Amino acid sequence: MEGTTSSSELGSVVVGVDGSEPARRAALWAxxxxxxxxxxxHIVYGADTDGRALYVSVESIENVRRAGRELLDVTAAAVTEQFPGLQVNTEFxxxxxxPSLHRAAGLHGTIVVGNRGAGGFGSLMLGSVGLKVAAGAKTPVVIVRGIEDGAETGTVLAAVRDEHDLEAARYAAREAQLRKSSLRLLHVWNILQSVGNVVTFLDDVDQIADEHVHHLNAVGARIREEFPDLSVxxxxxxxxxxxxxxxxxSREADLVVMGGRRSSSYLGPTLGRVTHTLIHHSHCPVQLIPRHGHEHGSQS
Incomplete structure (x- = not known):
């Protein structure tokens, strides 16, 4: 039903752990x-033992298995201590x-990763594995960062470029409802990118601004219609x-939600420049929502 929040709409929560402190914080946030x-x-440890079986000894593989399962047990215990009523599943x-995280999330789950990893075997370091998780995901991905001080603002921020970001705005609205928070829809337009290299008159700039505001207001109107009890x-x-x-x-938000636009490269799908900057420098967790069928523009 539109305008309501249910667990099925937002799906399950899957978090990757690797023994690092950022991954532990990500598990508690998840x-x-x-x-x-x-x-x-669902807590996942991707050990990559199959991929390394030909290059390391049987003893090393067994040590990785033992360490991975111990890490899962310790993480599950820490989570259960803080959230005693939560059902926790682990997967080695x-x-x-x-692929472990993508598979665990299925069609509707949300993947959660820390903003840095431990490095080495099973790493979830953003910039390597973490970026690949975000760039290749077909379901939402949250990069957990900026939660060290524990302060809450009571606001969920959604970055909106045009009507193609309506689905991301809906995700943000549901997150705001769950938190009993307000929702801020923010559209930022680059005036240099809009006018290009052509010298324009002030009237032209005003017309461009009106067009950008029109797209934002259209998204805002839909969200207010679908979520009438939400402060937008x-x-x-x-x-x-x-x-x-x-x-x-992001300094004034508990969560930033945005469409996870991608561009192609010879290395495979990569995140756009704006998205890449935000997930490395945001002051709060960032949730990326895939844009199925409307991915355009490599700058975002």
Whole structure:
């Protein structure tokens, strides 16, 4: 039903662990999220033992298995201590972390990773494995960062470019409802990118601004219609750097939600520049929502 929040709409919560402190914090954040959604938490350790079996000894593989299972048990115990009513499942995967997490999330789950990893075997370091998880995911991915001080703002921020971001705005609205928070829809347009290299008159700039505001208001109107009990704030800003405005706005949010646009490269799918900057510098967790069938533009 539109305008309501159910556990099935937001799906299950899957978190990857590797023994690092950021991954431990990500697991606790994921546990809180699973509790809000009233869904089980699925903790995954992707050991990549199958991929390394030909290159390391049987003893080394067994040590990795033992360490991985111990890590899963310790993480599950820490989560259960803080969230005693939460159902927690663990999975030791013989595959590498990226396919392990994608497979565990299925069609509707949300993947949670820390902003840095331990490095080495089973790493979830953002910039390597973490980026591949985010870039290749067909379901939402949350990069947990900026939660060390524990302060809450009571606001969920959604980055909106146009009507193609309506689904991301819906995700943000559901997250805001679960948190009993307000929702801020923020559209940032790059005036230099909009006018290109052509010298324009002030009237032209005003017309461009009106077009951007029109797209934002259209999304805002749909969200208010579908979520009538939610407090929704709509803001538009112009800047020479979209990424810097979003990073600064993240200081006043508990979660940033945005469409995870991708561009192609010879290495496979990669995240756009704005998205890449935000997930490395945001002051709060960032949730990326895949844009099925409407992925365009390599700058975002």
């Amino acid at each position: 546990a809180a999220e699973a509790t809000r959604r009233e869904r089980p938490l 995967s013989r595959s590498s972390p990226v 704030q709509v803001d538009a800003e112009k800047s020479t750097s979209v990424a810097s405005v979003l990073v600064e706005a």
